[in-house]
């Protein structure tokens with residue numbers, strides 16, 4: 001293994017050799033040395049979750065269930081956090097976006113300055129509905145003669161096995177039209193928010209700010225309109241795909257996240273992904289255990305500041 005790793009690292013430095021022309025030797029060494037260290041947990045995880053042609057697809061222990069009965073997939077995807085008793089806030093249907101996709105792709109930038117006014121309920125409906133909403137459905141039955149057909153819903157972003165293990169929490173920092181500051185959970189099937197935690201009357205920016213290591217000079221959370229946290233409900237996917245399913249959950253948050261960034265751009269909003277959060281502070285804020293469901297990504301979204 002060590003020999004293979006040494007070989008791998010040599011190959012890496014050869015691959016990156018052209019960078020030598022632009023980097024000082026000392027910088028270049030630092031760059032290549034900051035690959036995985038021997039025994040690094042990230043490398044072990046990656047190696048151990050590779051699909052290879054000699055052991056086939058190392059699926060999870062319950063994978064057979066999924067193959068034999070597709071309705072298991074439905075049941076698994078329906079295992080969402082139970083916030084049924086929390087007040088439901090309906091969102092307006094998304095408004096049409098008439099910006100060509102190539103314009104949006106070219107103009108998207110991480111925008112770190114936001115105006116201090118909050119997003120309206122209608123803007124949230126447009127953002128969340130287009131980026132994350134239900135876009136189709138299909139009836140699936142365990143077998144052809146089964147009466148137990150279930151309707152499976154599909155969303156705007158791709159999901160391994162359509163299990164949708166990524167959950168979305170919206171922390172509203174500042175009051176916008178008809179939405180009070182606090183913590184909400186997005187329910188794509190209902191296109192609605194569950195109100196989980198009420199903030200102070202006019203601001204929820206302090207609890208959000210406490211979750212981040214970002215210096216105010218880089219990003220000022222007290223100015224933010226909404227902070228969206230994505231969590232991974234890992235067992236929903238690892239039950240089928242085993243440990244490799246963890247990768248799928250992270251990938252999926254990237255697909256959903258890019259949808260959010262592009263829709264925000266098409267709406268003329270300011271959005272930026274923010275990875276520098278203190279995990280367990282966020283998990284505590286969201287009221288999740290940090291093990292079976294844990295924060296994996298976040299972004300901040302608001303209005304762009306007025307042109308001066």
Ligand SMILES: Cc1cc2nc3c(=O)[nH]c(=O)nc-3n(C[C@H](O)[C@H](O)[C@H](O)COP(=O)(O)O)c2cc1C
Pocket residue numbers: 108109110111112214218219272273274275276
């Ligand atoms: C996974 C990920 C994490 C990021 N975390 C932060 C962050 O914590 N703070 C920040 O200011 N920008 C963050 N960004 C934004 C990047 O700095 C930004 O995407 C990059 O500079 C490229 O610029 P662009 O998005 O405007 O094209 C992050 C981006 C990604 C994809």
